[in-house]
Amino acid sequence: MKILVISDIHANLTALEAVLEDAGFVEATWCLGDIVGYGPDPNECITLVRHLPNIVCLLGNHDKAAIGQIDSSSFNPKAQAAIHWTQKTLTVSSKKYLEELGDSIQVNGVTIAHGSPRQPIWEYIMDVYTATLNFDYFETECCFVGHTHFPLVFTLDEDGKSVNAKMLSSGEQISISGRIILNPGSVGQPRDEDPRASYAIFDSEINTWTNHRVPYDIKAVQARMKKAGLPKAHIQRLGLGW
Numbered sequence: 001m002k003i004l005v006i007s008d009i010h011a012n013l014t015a016l017e018a019v020l021e022d023a024g025f026v027e028a029t030w031c032l033g034d035i036v037g038y039g040p041d042p043n044e045c046i047t048l049v050r051h052l053p054n055i056v057c058l059l060g061n062h063d064k065a066a067i068g069q070i071d072s073s074s075f076n077p078k079a080q081a082a083i084h085w086t087q088k089t090l091t092v093s094s095k096k097y098l099e100e101l102g103d104s105i106q107v108n109g110v111t112i113a114h115g116s117p118r119q120p121i122w123e124y125i126m127d128v129y130t131a132t133l134n135f136d137y138f139e140t141e142c143c144f145v146g147h148t149h150f151p152l153v154f155t156l157d158e159d160g161k162s163v164n165a166k167m168l169s170s171g172e173q174i175s176i177s178g179r180i181i182l183n184p185g186s187v188g189q190p191r192d193e194d195p196r197a198s199y200a201i202f203d204s205e206i207n208t209w210t211n212h213r214v215p216y217d218i219k220a221v222q223a224r225m226k227k228a229g230l231p232k233a234h235i236q237r238l239g240l241g242w
Helices: 013-023 042-050 061-066 077-089 092-099 128-137 218-228 232-240
Strands: 002-006 028-031 055-057 104-107 110-113 142-145 152-156 163-167 173-175 180-182 197-203 208-214
Touching (some): 002 013, 013 197, 013 208, 042 077, 042 092, 061 077, 061 092, 077 232, 128 163, 128 180, 218 232
Parallel strands (some): 028 055, 142 180
Antiparallel strands (some): 002 197, 104 110, 152 163, 152 180, 173 208, 197 208
Protein backbone atom coordinates (compact mmCIF):
# COMPACT_ATOMS: atom_id res chain seq x y z
CA MET A 1 0.00 0.00 0.00
CA LYS A 2 1.29 3.45 -0.96
CA ILE A 3 0.68 5.77 2.01
CA LEU A 4 1.20 9.53 2.16
CA VAL A 5 2.59 10.54 5.56
CA ILE A 6 2.24 14.20 6.50
CA SER A 7 2.58 16.24 9.67
CA ASP A 8 2.55 19.79 10.97
CA ILE A 9 0.46 21.37 8.24
CA HIS A 10 -0.04 24.36 10.52
CA ALA A 11 -2.95 25.91 8.65
CA ASN A 12 -0.93 26.35 5.45
CA LEU A 13 -3.38 25.41 2.70
CA THR A 14 -1.07 26.35 -0.18
CA ALA A 15 1.67 24.02 1.08
CA LEU A 16 -0.83 21.22 1.71
CA GLU A 17 -2.28 21.49 -1.79
CA ALA A 18 1.24 21.42 -3.28
CA VAL A 19 2.05 18.25 -1.32
CA LEU A 20 -1.14 16.49 -2.41
CA GLU A 21 -0.52 17.36 -6.04
CA ASP A 22 3.13 16.32 -5.88
CA ALA A 23 2.36 13.02 -4.13
CA GLY A 24 -0.15 11.97 -6.77
CA PHE A 25 -2.20 8.82 -6.25
CA VAL A 26 -1.93 7.23 -2.82
CA GLU A 27 -4.09 4.58 -1.22
CA ALA A 28 -4.20 6.23 2.19
CA THR A 29 -2.99 9.29 4.07
CA TRP A 30 -1.71 9.37 7.63
CA CYS A 31 -1.60 12.83 9.22
CA LEU A 32 0.48 12.99 12.39
CA GLY A 33 -1.10 16.11 13.87
CA ASP A 34 -0.97 19.90 14.07
CA ILE A 35 -3.32 20.61 11.20
CA VAL A 36 -3.74 24.11 12.65
CA GLY A 37 -1.58 26.69 14.40
CA TYR A 38 0.66 29.49 13.05
CA GLY A 39 -0.92 29.70 9.58
CA PRO A 40 -3.91 31.52 8.04
CA ASP A 41 -6.07 28.62 6.76
CA PRO A 42 -7.18 26.43 9.68
CA ASN A 43 -10.71 25.64 8.49
CA GLU A 44 -9.66 25.08 4.90
CA CYS A 45 -6.91 22.66 5.94
CA ILE A 46 -9.20 20.70 8.25
CA THR A 47 -11.83 20.41 5.52
CA LEU A 48 -9.29 19.16 2.99
CA VAL A 49 -7.65 16.68 5.38
CA ARG A 50 -10.86 15.18 6.73
CA HIS A 51 -12.11 14.37 3.22
CA LEU A 52 -8.94 12.66 1.98
CA PRO A 53 -9.54 9.00 1.05
CA ASN A 54 -8.67 6.54 3.83
CA ILE A 55 -7.44 9.30 6.13
CA VAL A 56 -6.02 8.51 9.56
CA CYS A 57 -5.42 11.68 11.53
CA LEU A 58 -3.96 12.51 14.93
CA LEU A 59 -4.23 15.47 17.24
CA GLY A 60 -1.19 17.67 17.80
CA ASN A 61 -0.38 20.13 20.58
CA HIS A 62 -1.50 23.14 18.55
CA ASP A 63 -4.73 21.35 17.64
CA LYS A 64 -5.39 20.63 21.32
CA ALA A 65 -4.70 24.24 22.25
CA ALA A 66 -7.03 25.48 19.52
CA ILE A 67 -9.95 23.55 21.06
CA GLY A 68 -9.08 24.48 24.64
CA GLN A 69 -7.64 21.13 25.74
CA ILE A 70 -4.26 22.73 26.47
CA ASP A 71 -3.81 26.09 28.19
CA SER A 72 -2.22 28.53 25.74
CA SER A 73 0.11 29.72 28.52
CA SER A 74 2.14 26.56 27.78
CA PHE A 75 3.28 28.23 24.52
CA ASN A 76 5.56 31.20 23.86
CA PRO A 77 3.88 34.61 23.37
CA LYS A 78 3.95 34.56 19.57
CA ALA A 79 2.51 31.04 19.45
CA GLN A 80 -0.13 32.14 21.98
CA ALA A 81 -1.17 34.96 19.67
CA ALA A 82 -1.59 32.52 16.79
CA ILE A 83 -3.55 30.13 19.01
CA HIS A 84 -5.96 32.86 20.13
CA TRP A 85 -6.53 33.89 16.51
CA THR A 86 -7.12 30.27 15.54
CA GLN A 87 -9.59 29.75 18.39
CA LYS A 88 -11.63 32.71 17.15
CA THR A 89 -11.43 31.57 13.53
CA LEU A 90 -12.32 27.88 13.80
CA THR A 91 -15.84 26.91 12.80
CA VAL A 92 -18.03 24.67 14.94
CA SER A 93 -17.52 21.87 12.41
CA SER A 94 -13.73 22.23 12.52
CA LYS A 95 -13.66 22.17 16.31
CA LYS A 96 -15.85 19.08 16.37
CA TYR A 97 -13.52 17.26 13.99
CA LEU A 98 -10.45 18.04 16.12
CA GLU A 99 -12.28 16.99 19.29
CA GLU A 100 -12.82 13.53 17.82
CA LEU A 101 -9.12 12.85 17.15
CA GLY A 102 -6.69 10.88 19.30
CA ASP A 103 -2.99 11.61 19.80
CA SER A 104 -1.55 8.15 19.07
CA ILE A 105 -2.69 4.90 17.48
CA GLN A 106 -1.52 1.67 15.88
CA VAL A 107 -2.51 1.34 12.23
CA ASN A 108 -1.51 -1.41 9.81
CA GLY A 109 1.16 -2.61 12.20
CA VAL A 110 2.73 0.83 12.66
CA THR A 111 2.62 3.04 15.76
CA ILE A 112 1.91 6.68 14.94
CA ALA A 113 2.06 9.61 17.35
CA HIS A 114 2.38 13.35 17.08
CA GLY A 115 5.33 13.91 19.39
CA SER A 116 6.56 10.56 20.64
CA PRO A 117 5.12 7.20 21.73
CA ARG A 118 6.20 8.03 25.28
CA GLN A 119 4.61 11.50 25.37
CA PRO A 120 2.40 11.80 22.27
CA ILE A 121 1.65 15.51 22.53
CA TRP A 122 4.71 17.29 23.86
CA GLU A 123 7.92 15.33 23.50
CA TYR A 124 10.30 16.14 20.64
CA ILE A 125 12.42 13.28 19.29
CA MET A 126 15.35 15.33 18.06
CA ASP A 127 18.34 13.39 19.34
CA VAL A 128 19.67 9.86 19.82
CA TYR A 129 19.18 9.94 23.60
CA THR A 130 15.46 10.73 23.41
CA ALA A 131 14.96 8.27 20.57
CA THR A 132 16.68 5.51 22.56
CA LEU A 133 14.30 6.01 25.47
CA ASN A 134 11.27 5.92 23.20
CA PHE A 135 11.98 2.52 21.64
CA ASP A 136 10.69 0.99 24.90
CA TYR A 137 7.32 2.69 24.46
CA PHE A 138 6.06 1.02 21.29
CA GLU A 139 5.75 -2.66 20.40
CA THR A 140 5.63 -2.42 16.60
CA GLU A 141 8.71 -2.43 14.39
CA CYS A 142 8.00 1.08 13.05
CA CYS A 143 6.90 4.30 14.70
CA PHE A 144 6.05 7.48 12.75
CA VAL A 145 6.13 10.84 14.55
CA GLY A 146 5.96 14.55 13.69
CA HIS A 147 6.25 17.62 15.93
CA THR A 148 9.92 18.49 15.32
CA HIS A 149 9.43 19.78 11.74
CA PHE A 150 12.58 17.86 10.70
CA PRO A 151 12.66 14.85 8.31
CA LEU A 152 14.55 12.48 10.61
CA VAL A 153 15.10 8.76 10.95
CA PHE A 154 16.32 6.89 14.04
CA THR A 155 17.30 3.23 13.70
CA LEU A 156 17.92 0.78 16.51
CA ASP A 157 20.88 -1.54 15.94
CA GLU A 158 20.46 -5.29 16.16
CA ASP A 159 22.07 -5.31 19.60
CA GLY A 160 19.09 -3.29 20.84
CA LYS A 161 21.36 -0.75 22.51
CA SER A 162 22.72 1.62 19.86
CA VAL A 163 20.62 4.16 17.94
CA ASN A 164 21.69 5.93 14.76
CA ALA A 165 20.21 9.22 13.56
CA LYS A 166 20.00 10.68 10.09
CA MET A 167 18.29 13.62 8.41
CA LEU A 168 16.86 12.69 5.03
CA SER A 169 17.29 14.81 1.92
CA SER A 170 14.69 15.33 -0.78
CA GLY A 171 14.15 12.23 -2.87
CA GLU A 172 16.13 10.02 -0.50
CA GLN A 173 14.66 6.55 -0.03
CA ILE A 174 15.49 4.08 2.71
CA SER A 175 14.57 0.44 3.14
CA ILE A 176 12.89 -0.24 6.46
CA SER A 177 14.24 -3.16 8.42
CA GLY A 178 14.39 -3.66 12.16
CA ARG A 179 13.07 -1.16 14.66
CA ILE A 180 12.87 2.41 13.45
CA ILE A 181 11.38 5.87 14.19
CA LEU A 182 10.61 8.04 11.17
CA ASN A 183 9.55 11.68 10.82
CA PRO A 184 8.23 13.13 7.51
CA GLY A 185 9.09 16.73 8.41
CA SER A 186 6.61 19.58 8.21
CA VAL A 187 4.20 20.42 5.41
CA GLY A 188 3.44 23.95 6.48
CA GLN A 189 6.41 25.22 8.47
CA PRO A 190 9.72 23.39 7.85
CA ARG A 191 12.52 24.21 10.27
CA ASP A 192 15.53 22.55 8.65
CA GLU A 193 16.51 25.65 6.63
CA ASP A 194 14.69 24.30 3.57
CA PRO A 195 11.41 26.22 3.15
CA ARG A 196 9.90 23.68 0.76
CA ALA A 197 7.02 21.60 2.10
CA SER A 198 8.16 18.22 3.41
CA TYR A 199 6.35 14.87 3.34
CA ALA A 200 7.03 11.16 2.97
CA ILE A 201 5.69 8.19 1.04
CA PHE A 202 5.58 4.90 2.94
CA ASP A 203 5.25 1.85 0.71
CA SER A 204 4.11 -0.90 3.04
CA GLU A 205 4.44 -3.63 0.40
CA ILE A 206 8.14 -3.18 -0.29
CA ASN A 207 8.86 -1.51 3.08
CA THR A 208 10.38 1.73 1.86
CA TRP A 209 10.17 5.32 3.09
CA THR A 210 10.91 8.19 0.70
CA ASN A 211 11.29 11.80 1.74
CA HIS A 212 10.00 14.47 -0.65
CA ARG A 213 10.22 18.27 -0.80
CA VAL A 214 8.03 20.47 -2.94
CA PRO A 215 8.08 24.25 -3.48
CA TYR A 216 4.92 26.29 -3.05
CA ASP A 217 3.82 29.92 -3.23
CA ILE A 218 5.19 31.09 0.12
CA LYS A 219 4.54 34.77 -0.61
CA ALA A 220 0.81 34.10 -1.07
CA VAL A 221 0.66 32.46 2.36
CA GLN A 222 2.64 35.29 3.92
CA ALA A 223 0.22 37.81 2.44
CA ARG A 224 -2.76 36.00 4.00
CA MET A 225 -0.96 35.83 7.34
CA LYS A 226 -0.23 39.55 7.23
CA LYS A 227 -3.87 40.30 6.39
CA ALA A 228 -4.99 38.18 9.34
CA GLY A 229 -2.65 40.04 11.69
CA LEU A 230 -0.62 36.97 12.61
CA PRO A 231 2.84 37.44 14.22
CA LYS A 232 5.51 38.88 11.96
CA ALA A 233 8.09 36.29 13.05
CA HIS A 234 5.84 33.45 11.88
CA ILE A 235 5.41 35.19 8.54
CA GLN A 236 9.14 35.67 8.04
CA ARG A 237 10.15 32.15 9.02
CA LEU A 238 8.21 30.54 6.16
CA GLY A 239 10.58 32.02 3.62
CA LEU A 240 13.68 30.90 5.52
CA GLY A 241 12.69 27.42 6.67
CA TRP A 242 13.41 27.85 10.37
